[in-house]
Amino acid sequence: MSLKKKLGMGVASAALGLALIGGGTYAYFSDTAEASANFAAGTLDLVANPTTIIDVKNIKPGDWMDREFTLQNNGSLDISKVLLETDYEVIDAKGDNAEDFGKYIEVSFLVNKDKKTEVVYKTTLDKLKNDKDDVVERDLLGWVLGGEPSGLKAGTSDKFSVRYKFVDNGKDQNEFQGDQLKLTWKFNAKQTAGQSK
Structure with missing residues (x-):
């Protein structure tokens, strides 16, 4: 190895040694802090009780059926x-219906007893199919009461x-003899607006 290379290697080794010594003797204060976060979502849990509001047989035009049920917020x-x-x-049953049986099953009233509000008043199931009424909204009369x-x-x-009422239209309703209507009421719960927590 030439003298130049030996001198260069010596200078580089000396510089590395000084850097290591200087790095080892440098002192400073330090500290750390830690923070964590946890996000737990709430639940919406709406329960109808009973789940079958009505199960009635042998009805005829003019018959009415009164029932009660509860909606519970278990969330x-x-x-x-x-x-x-x-x-x-x-x-x-006989395949002879010229009309929709739902036009002759009337919801005479649906009352929320706690809100003192009549949610539905005299409409038939075929018309109610197009509505989406809020059953837990208090109206003006409910507020007054x-x-x-x-x-x-x-x-x-x-x-x-x-x-519920099987509407008697005063005419021949024989086409509905033996028929069944299976009603499904779905209660779709919506959360309240977001807020500062």
Whole structure:
């Protein structure tokens, strides 16, 4: 190895040694802090009780049926509204129906007893299919009568009464003999608006 290379290697080794010594003797203060976060989502849990509001046989035009049921908020979040969605299936026993059986099953009333509000007043199932009424909204009359505020708070329930009626139109309704109408009411709960936490 040439003298130049030996001198260059020596200088480089000396510089590296000084750097290591200087780095080892440099002192400073230090400290650390740690923060964590946890996000737990709440739940919406709406329960209808009973799940079968009505199961009746041998009805005839002019008959009416009164029933009661409860909607319970078993979740951890308040519910701002509960939309009623109506659907039904008609089972035509003889295959002779010229009309929709749902036109002759009337909801005479659907009352929220806690809100003191009449949610539905005299409409037939075929018309109710197109509506999405809020069953936990207190109207003006409910406010005057001292009904609970709109919505359904976590851990509370609302009681309802409903009357169904097989409308007698005063004409021949023989086409509906032996028929069945299977009604499904879906109660679709919506959360309250977001807020600062």
